[in-house]
Amino acid sequence: MTNPSRLAAALVAAGAVPPERAPAIAAVAERYAAALTPEVIDLIDPADPADPIARQFVPDPAELVTAPEERGDPIGDERFSPLKGIVHRYPDRVLLKPHHACPVYCRFCFRREQVGPEGEALDAAELAAALDYIRARPEIWEVILTGGDPFLMSPRRLREILGALDAIAHVAVIRFHTRVPVVDPDRVDTALIDALAAEKAVYVAIHANHPRELTAGFRAACRRLAAAGIPLLGQSVLLRGINDDPAVLEALFRGLVAARVKPYYLHHPDLARGTSHFRLGLGEGRQIVDALRGRVSGLCQPSYVLDVPGGHGKVPVGRSHAEPAGDSGEWIVEDHRGTPHRYPPAGES
Ligand code: SF4
Secondary structure, eight states: SSSHHHHHHHHHHTTTSSSGGHHHHHHHHHHHHHOOOOHHHOOOOOTTTTTTTHHHHHHHHGGGGGOTOOBSSOOOOOOGGGSSEEEETTTTTEEEOOOOOOOSOOOTTTTTTTTTSOOOOOOOHHHHHHHHHTTOTTTOOOOOOOOGGGGGGGGHHHHHHHHHHHHHHOOOEEEEEHHHHHOOOOGGGGGHHHHHHHHSSEEEEEOOGGGGGOOHHHHHHHHHHHHHOOEEEEEEEEETTTSSSSHHHHHHHHHHTTEEEEEEEEEEEOOOOOOGOOOOHHHHHHHHTHHHHHHHBBGGHHHHHEEETTOOOEESSSSEEEEEEEESEEEEETTTTEEEEEEEEEOOO
């Protein structure tokens, strides 16, 4: 469902948006790729004008406003792309992007100008070149298959790519980044799970931003993946009007952990074009994340990170709770109630 007018008409027909919004939705979908799965449309509450599911997936005219600081490649993938389909930013790992389509197009996506139904998949020669690149570099320990959504590939193609990576001696870990268990959980079936079988460690990182995304179908998909011995990680984006509230994040992270998914990263939103209505300040983000301390266990707490614009990589941006106490060698450590405590220098405790 990616034709702009058909998408708008389908959303109206499903009762997810009022008819008067259709022209604006179609206009935005002409500029940025848009798609929703039936499962996501079912989750939308049409009575709520600020529905957190609709805000994530239904095109909004605010996307046609580009802020001066926004850019087409906010995390600098291009700068670190030595050949098509590979991003090599850190020595020990690469991104492998075999295709560009997603089952849904998140309105805040940092790769929104690269992903889409028209995005070119790697052809056989390009995929072979990408695999040769990995094969020739013994320092590559981890390969991350990412967006477009790798779980949209057929089990046959998944098996072929995974088999090739599995056979590279220096690759120890193969990680998939996907939205599929949330937006199309039935796709995580026996054929897909069988295609993920490998000698090497296979991890699946699942993108979810609101507790309402954690449906019975999602939990069942996670159960099937976990039953196959696949460790599950959670990736979320901190988004204004969607989860910029400690209570919502608490429910999200508890729900993920209860579904066997360890929250891994909470991303500060990137400077993608047309996404300023989703962005909050770093100070505000820190306050929200800080409020989770003492409220949920460490298992429920991801690292709050920012991709430094321009391709400089990820940095943790949460507040530090330990500061040196002048030049004494002592430290002041703050507990979850905000009470400071002294901690002695090394060797003097
Ligand atoms: S699924 Fe991932 S890559 Fe695809 S639109 Fe959403 S954030 Fe972007």
